[in-house]
Amino acid sequence: MTNPTSAMIVIGDEILSGRTRDSNMHHLAQELTKVGIDLKEVRMVSDDPHAIEGAVRALSAAYTHVFTSGGIGPTHDDITADCVARAFGRAIAVRDDARAILQAHYDRMGTELNEARLRMARIPEGAKLIDNPVSAAPGFIIENVHVMAGVPTVFETMVASVLPTLVGGKPLLSQSLRVFRGEGDIAGPLGELATDFPDLSIGSYPFQKDGVYGAQIVIRGQDGTQVDAAMTRLCAVFGE
Template identity: 70%
Template structure:
């Protein structure tokens, strides 16, 4: 089966200012690859309505699935839910099941479900809720867009719950080989290999360790036998002193 495509939208001034180092993108990338879904594009934008709406529309049209992180908390700069609704021209309002989740959580922890917290029950019409086992405030799915929290532990639990329900393509397999030569010395072989195995993705990643230049070659695809064949060919093409 062909692999579905996906895009991610990371929302938040704190990432772009360098205050916070995003870890959600790397987590999602690995989880999607395991699921056989190809993460094809990532965008990171500030907490600005126009930036969010434009990106959501573009990504939602171009890819099978979109995953967002950030901007669904209780404060004035949490505007993701409103922007998703706007991107789909859909009304948004407090939803009773979302309010009940919040009410139960705050009752249990002896806190008040005040006006600010109630904003987290605002859900676009027609969306499906995503469970938040940590702090109750739900994410949601509208169309092909999965809207999740920015706090990594919550984001990761939402990803697990969402991906368990998505159908991936064939798993994306990979093999890698560490070669004690710089990229420039094996680039010719890699070019020929890539031409002969156009169904595979062949990447080369340089490293330098203890003053020696080397290369990790990673061959990726969905057909294990083809990957084996490419790896065998690669090994045979290397300078003798490398093997």
């Protein structure tokens, strides 16, 4: 059985200009790995309608699930909802259930639900809302695309509420071994191991710190018995 595939779109000029360091990609990658959904591709695009629409269309067609991060707030540069609606040829307007969620939230806070805040109730036709217990403004799901906030605390909460609703695959198991030799010495035996275990992914990640160098060898796969067997052989070759 192969795992469901997925892709992510990180939206925002602030990421591409280097002003903000994205953390949502790394968080989602870890969470997807736990539930056995393979993250195959990530695209980071600017606040540009064509870039966002193009990425949504391309990735939605290519993968089982797509997750987006960013651009669903109340300000003029928050254009993700409109772009996603356009990518699927759907109308978009303020929706009553989303408005009610915002109204209740701002009533509680004694804040006015003004025109700008109401933008966050604009939801593409036929979309399903994603709960936002942090700051109320919902994300939404349309076709296979999950549209979520860019603020990390909100993004992470939305991921937590979305992932249990998706059918995962077998979680990827991994084992690793630190080998204190240069990658050039490891490469030969490692290549043979990779050939003998074609269902496993075997990676070598060099490190160099405080005068010590070597590589972290990581063996990943869905079949625990195979991962064990490969690790046993790896230890026989490189273990002390």
